[in-house]
Amino acid sequence: MLETSSKANTSYFQSHLKRSNLAFTHPTPSKNSSTQPKRANFVLLDHFSMSSFSVALDTLVTLNLVHDNPIYECKTYSVNNNKALSDISIEIATDGNIQDIEISKDSILVICGGFRNSLKPEPLLNKKLAKAAQSNATIIGIWNGSFYIADSKIKTGSTISIHQDNKAIMEERFPELNLSTSTFTEEGTLLTCSGPNSTLDMMLHFIKGSHGTDYSQAVAEVIGSDRSNKKDSKIINRFLLAESHTPDCIKESIQLMENNVEDPLTIDELTKLVGISRRQIERLFKTNVGVTPARYYMEYRLTHARQLIQQSNLSIFEVSVACGFVSSAHFSRTYHRFFGQSPIDSRRTSQAS
CATH class of the missing domain: 3.40.50.880 (Class I glutamine amidotransferase (GATase) domain)
Structure with a gap:
């Protein structure tokens, strides 16, 4: 399983996935x-x-x-x-x-x-x-x-x-x-x-x-996420449905990421599958998604983890494995960095609401 450097995951969501997670982040009170x-x-x-x-x-x-x-x-x-x-x-x-x-x-x-x-x-x-x-x-x-x-x-x-x-x-x-x-x-x-x-x-x-x-x-x-009239079963990400100008190689890359959460692909593996160079995919992701492919992959995995924590009875360890983390300790630290609270506190907050 792929484990990306914690240096790449700095404190908050930066791609369009921040919209889906705004309700579940817990920043320091202003x-x-x-x-x-x-x-x-x-x-x-x-x-x-x-x-x-x-x-x-x-x-x-x-x-x-x-x-x-x-x-x-x-x-x-x-x-x-x-x-x-x-x-x-x-x-x-x-x-x-x-x-x-x-x-x-x-x-x-x-x-x-x-x-x-x-x-x-x-x-x-x-x-x-x-x-x-x-x-x-x-x-x-x-x-x-x-x-x-x-x-x-x-x-x-x-x-x-x-x-x-x-x-x-x-x-x-x-x-x-x-x-x-x-x-x-x-x-x-x-x-x-x-x-x-x-x-x-x-x-x-x-x-x-x-x-x-x-x-x-x-x-x-x-x-309002159910209002799209498009029925392309090959594209399940709402961002891709909304952004018609996004290049097909980026759509395919994101689809591959969504289909490979438990055993994440490396970026080099991803580039081979979509048929473009690492330099190209880095540039196109920054232009069309706003972040690098590695950053987006991490944000998607953490979003998936948040959904499992709130909506399933899986243990935190099981969630970490299901989202491609080889260490539950690293998963908890990374989750806390993005959401402002630990996975177990996120579950308690969800259950109390």
């Missing part, structure tokens, strides 16, 4: 670890879309999970009575009603609509939307939540998204607006989308703009 989370206020209109709400909420909860510190404190609010009825007739007890919403510059106000919403003015909601606009807070409209945003008379920009069944009333009530029914739109701090299928894209776009590409892609790895 000086900002005491920063209070921002408020994410979800207004659940009667007959709101449960699927759209769940997706929007899940993206922020997952962002908290992959980040060093929680970013958002998520709260739900109803129009009244501290409860809201979803489109699938499930009633949710909310954290309060519209009057209880706290608005600040860093907060988010999400208006969650649905197919059977009764589209009528909501004066209290209009006041909260106006305050959010004045505070330059982020305002998000889901499904026909956009109707209430438009009705509040806040500045919406030129384009707003709405569900297709609500386009007629929107054109009648707000003729000055350019309406989109197929995707999401962004106008400054206002984002709107037309339904469940565009909610995830909108929320990932918001996270990318507010917190960076790495966090957006990390969240997508967790809750």
